[in-house]
Amino acid sequence: xxxxxxxxxxxxxxxxxxxxxxxxxxxxxxxxxxxxxxxxxxxxxxxxxxxxxxxxxxxxxxxxxxxxxxxxxxxxxxxxxxxxxxxxxxxxxxxxxxxxxxxxxxxxxxxxxxxxxx
Amino acid sequence: xxxxxxxxxxxxxxxxxxxxxxxxxxxxxxxxxxxxxxxxxxxxxxxxxxxxxxxxxxxxxxxxxxxxxxxxxxxxxxxxxxxxxxxxxxxxxxxxxxxxxxxxxxxxxxxxxxxxxxxxxxxxxxxxxxxxxxxxxxxxxxxxxxxxxxxxxxxxxxxxxxxxxxxxxxxxxxxxxxxxxxxxxxxxxxxxxxxxxxxxxxxxxxxxxxxxxxxxxxxxxxxxxxxxxxxxxxxxxxxxxxxxxxxxxxxxxxxxxxxxxxxxxxxxxxxxxxxxxxxxxxxxxxxxxxxxxxxxxxxxxxxxxxxxxxxxxxxxxxxxxxxxxxxxxxxxxxxxxxxxxxxxxxxxxxxxxxxxxxxxxxxxxxxxxxxxxxxxxxxxx
Numbered sequence: 001x002x003x004x005x006x007x008x009x010x011x012x013x014x015x016x017x018x019x020x021x022x023x024x025x026x027x028x029x030x031x032x033x034x035x036x037x038x039x040x041x042x043x044x045x046x047x048x049x050x051x052x053x054x055x056x057x058x059x060x061x062x063x064x065x066x067x068x069x070x071x072x073x074x075x076x077x078x079x080x081x082x083x084x085x086x087x088x089x090x091x092x093x094x095x096x097x098x099x100x101x102x103x104x105x106x107x108x109x110x111x112x113x114x115x116x117x118x
Numbered sequence: 119x120x121x122x123x124x125x126x127x128x129x130x131x132x133x134x135x136x137x138x139x140x141x142x143x144x145x146x147x148x149x150x151x152x153x154x155x156x157x158x159x160x161x162x163x164x165x166x167x168x169x170x171x172x173x174x175x176x177x178x179x180x181x182x183x184x185x186x187x188x189x190x191x192x193x194x195x196x197x198x199x200x201x202x203x204x205x206x207x208x209x210x211x212x213x214x215x216x217x218x219x220x221x222x223x224x225x226x227x228x229x230x231x232x233x234x235x236x237x238x239x240x241x242x243x244x245x246x247x248x249x250x251x252x253x254x255x256x257x258x259x260x261x262x263x264x265x266x267x268x269x270x271x272x273x274x275x276x277x278x279x280x281x282x283x284x285x286x287x288x289x290x291x292x293x294x295x296x297x298x299x300x301x302x303x304x305x306x307x308x309x310x311x312x313x314x315x316x317x318x319x320x321x322x323x324x325x326x327x328x329x330x331x332x333x334x335x336x337x338x339x340x341x342x343x344x345x346x347x348x349x350x351x352x353x354x355x356x357x358x359x360x361x362x363x364x365x366x367x368x369x370x371x372x373x374x375x376x377x378x379x380x381x382x383x384x385x386x387x388x389x390x391x392x393x394x395x396x397x398x399x400x401x402x403x404x405x406x407x408x409x410x411x412x413x414x415x416x417x418x419x420x421x422x423x424x425x426x427x428x429x430x431x432x433x434x435x436x437x438x439x440x441x442x443x444x445x446x447x448x449x450x451x452x453x454x455x456x457x458x459x460x461x462x463x464x465x466x467x468x469x470x471x472x473x474x475x476x477x478x479x480x481x482x483x484x485x486x487x488x489x490x491x492x493x494x495x496x497x498x499x
Contacts, residue, residue, distance in 0.1 A: 036230065036268045038205060044127050044175025051205035053230040053270060053297075056129065056177060 029111040032072035127175030128367040136184040142482040145309040153488035155372040161191040170397035172202040179204035187214030200227030212258035232270045259293040271295045276303040276316035283326040302348035317467035355432025355448035362410035419453045
């Protein structure tokens, strides 16, 4: 992935520059794209991008597959299951968790504290 | 020179909707002769510009000015931009942003609002902007929060408010700012005219940065603070606009298309107007956008410099303002033979701290001053 788009003159806001420890990613957490961010397909970039105030992150295909499922409806478990099916693979769970935790520290996604499992 | 086929499209379309502004800020980066360019593009031309920019591949759209709230078609333009797929940013002083208009902008799909402040105190805010706007800005900050926008604040920093930086950050925190940019003045246009009064001392800068760092550890994730150092205190120039004609396409109120908002000052360059040319032709083919692309235009010491691809020679406008030659190395660079013009300015400003303001009055931005100053060339000496 690469981040591009210089800030506006006199207005460099980089929403990704400071990090925090994300809350733990439980099986029933429902990640969603954070407020102020937007995921969309950009033909000119031939990729999905994540847009935020005055900036853009160009996403690689696997990042975009994960983020497209961060809709606040899919649980983490469902995201893993869909992607394992989509790529006909197993054991993607750790990679997806690592990506989501990274995305959280960059404020791209959040997940409200999940309710305790029924 | 790169061919059109290899050139990346613009990512940013900056729509400067108007040079009109209710404020009279002494550090404004609008051209000093803005009053000569008052023939504003009508709504239908802006809509065409938005569509052409999006078709090229631009994805960030900024609405600025002047004060963009003075355009009563702002909501129409934001709605069009959002529907085209732009991420829409509004840069405003907050004057004119009331409950009715912010609700309409939200409905139009506006993504982000950046609110500017001049200082933490009513006296300095109102003095520097020559208006009575401080309480209004506080009300606008509350509106922005109420409409669930991230609270992004920008404060231009200079000698007259840099010692208030603790209170400025405190005020931003009290208003619920999530992002605060402390942007040291960049010395172009009106700020260049007032440079001697606005340049801080190095001691002021060091102190302000230390205070900012204390706040960063205190506020943590609640508020993220960006401190932009003025390039006059650096040894290497900034990668201005991330490269000439590389990322940004600015359209000024009268339709002139520029690679940056101050490039109009450069002599001998004909910048195209969107009334006559399409944005694709402007971006890929115009002389103005190709003139300083890449590194082919450089002269020494840039040509043989191993860092030339990093900073691309710095800022063309600054080179022109400080050396009289738009092809020169930006004299912020310590390798420039004229670097002393920057260090001298810093030293003079520091020596002038004790000089009473009356001997060198501040020039407030305004239409009458603009007309008066348009009769003079933009160079200081």
